[in-house]
Amino acid sequence: MTAVNLLDFDLDALAGWCAELGEKRFRAVQLFRWIHRKGEADFARMSDLAKSLRDKLTGRAVVQPLKVISEQVSTDGTIKWLFDVGGGDAVETVYIPESDRGTLCVSSQAGCAVGCRFCSTGHQGFSRNLSTGEIIAQLWFAEHQLRCRRVLPASERIISNVVMMGMGEPLQNYAALLPALRVMLDDHAYGLSRRRVTVSTSGVVPMIERLQADCPVALAVSLHAPDDALRDQLVPLNRKYPLAELLTACRSYLSVAPRDFITFEYCMLDGVNDSPDQARELIALVNGRSAALRLPCKFNLIPFNPFPASGLRCAPRDRVLAFAKLLQEAGIVTTIRKTRGDDIDAACGQLAGEVQDRTRVQARLTRPVIRIAALPPGAA
Numbered sequence: 001m002t003a004v005n006l007l008d009f010d011l012d013a014l015a016g017w018c019a020e021l022g023e024k025r026f027r028a029v030q031l032f033r034w035i036h037r038k039g040e041a042d043f044a045r046m047s048d049l050a051k052s053l054r055d056k057l058t059g060r061a062v063v064q065p066l067k068v069i070s071e072q073v074s075t076d077g078t079i080k081w082l083f084d085v086g087g088g089d090a091v092e093t094v095y096i097p098e099s100d101r102g103t104l105c106v107s108s109q110a111g112c113a114v115g116c117r118f119c120s121t122g123h124q125g126f127s128r129n130l131s132t133g134e135i136i137a138q139l140w141f142a143e144h145q146l147r148c149r150r151v152l153p154a155s156e157r158i159i160s161n162v163v164m165m166g167m168g169e170p171l172q173n174y175a176a177l178l179p180a181l182r183v184m185l186d187d188h189a190y191g192l193s194r195r196r197v198t199v200s201t202s203g204v205v206p207m208i209e210r211l212q213a214d215c216p217v218a219l220a221v222s223l224h225a226p227d228d229a230l231r232d233q234l235v236p237l238n239r240k241y242p243l244a245e246l247l248t249a250c251r252s253y254l255s256v257a258p259r260d261f262i263t264f265e266y267c268m269l270d271g272v273n274d275s276p277d278q279a280r281e282l283i284a285l286v287n288g289r290s291a292a293l294r295l296p297c298k299f300n301l302i303p304f305n306p307f308p309a310s311g312l313r314c315a316p317r318d319r320v321l322a323f324a325k326l327l328q329e330a331g332i333v334t335t336i337r338k339t340r341g342d343d344i345d346a347a348c349g350q351l352a353g354e355v356q357d358r359t360r361v362q363a364r365l366t367r368p369v370i371r372i373a374a375l376p377p378g379a380a
């Protein structure tokens with residue numbers, strides 16, 4: 001009998017599994033709290049759990065952490081962990097401390113099949129989806145490790161925000177993502193606010209609709225281009241779900257979202273998507289033809305973090321500022337993302353872990369990078 005990993009379960013699933021052992025729901029709640037609130041993996045130490053349940057758990061279940069391959073600490077306090085997920089794959093998780101919050105950037109896949117041109121994870125190709133347990137293990141480890149180091153009272157949490165912005169496209173791993181989100185939000189576990197759990201997606205439209213129905217949390221959409229011709233090249237998924245469909249899904253999501261805006265991420269690439277004309281196109285895209293059609297949104301401009309294989313450069317600072325100014329003047333809240341953890345390659349798009357490419361993404365991406373820089377004016 002292989003033991004089940006209890007990190008794979010949200011509370012309802014754990015209660016269902018405990019019921020099969022003849023245990024009541026309140027026992028499942030106790031167990032869930034030991035695991036997620038106290039960070040306990042050893043059943044023998046779960047002191048107020050009935051001895052009979054502890055005996056049943058032994059051999060049948062485990063709390064399976066991820067193996068840490070390395071930990072790097074940046075001069076700005078950002079911490080990056082590399083976790084071994086077996087089979088030659090490793091994923092990265094980044095903790096970003098700020099004065100008023102602690103954010104954990106979590107991976108959802110080993111690699112990514114979307115293959116965005118400017119993303120080093122995308123350049124590595126795709127190996128596999130992470131399980132719910134592997135997604136939650138990143139939070140479980142970070143929260144409890146850091147808490148031990150800081151000796152905090154049990155009521156205080158280290159991690160107040162989770163962003164699904166590590167390696168992978170979370171909405172292409174929906175079955176594992178959904179229970180993981182439920183564990184993050186559960187008051188018996190991490191008790192995070194829906195507004196502080198963000199799913200970032202390159203635009204998997206049907207799954208945005210599913211998330212809206214199943215578990216609305218804050219949504220960030222990686223836009224990167226104001227028109228389909230350019231977006232098709234930067235974010236290949238756009239060929240399947242073009243901008244018009246994506247924006248319709250965003251609009252619908254807002255009817256239930258915990259925040260009343262969508263965050264658009266826009267990676268600033270020199271000579272590709274950073275011109276004043278493109279800023280104006282972007283404004284027209286989200287503002288529509290009338291105030292009633294305006295899509296409530298914020299823009300987060302991300303200075304491109306270069307890596308050699310991309311063949312791309314970051315837009316110069318003055319162009320990023322000019323781009324931001326145009327959006328702001330059109331009434332769109334726009335921020336320029338601060339780069340964190342640069343010295344340890346923990347910044348956006350630099351998370352590369354180690355993955356066995358089981359797709360042909362790598363081969364595809366090494367070819368046409370140059371075409372992008374040479375796009376006709378108007379398209380770029």
Ligand code: SAH
Pocket residue numbers: 118119120164165166167168169170200201202220221222265266267302303304305306307348349350
């Ligand atoms: N797959 C999801 C979430 C992971 S990527 C998505 O694409 O949204 C998280 C963010 O980092 C995305 O907005 C992505 O566009 C951005 N990003 C990727 N590569 C980058 C790079 N090299 N420089 C800056 N941002 C990058």
Ligand code: SF4
Pocket residue numbers: 112113114115116119120121122123166167168169201202222
């Ligand atoms: Fe995948 Fe996101 Fe990177 Fe695109 S930006 S390749 S969707 S991880």
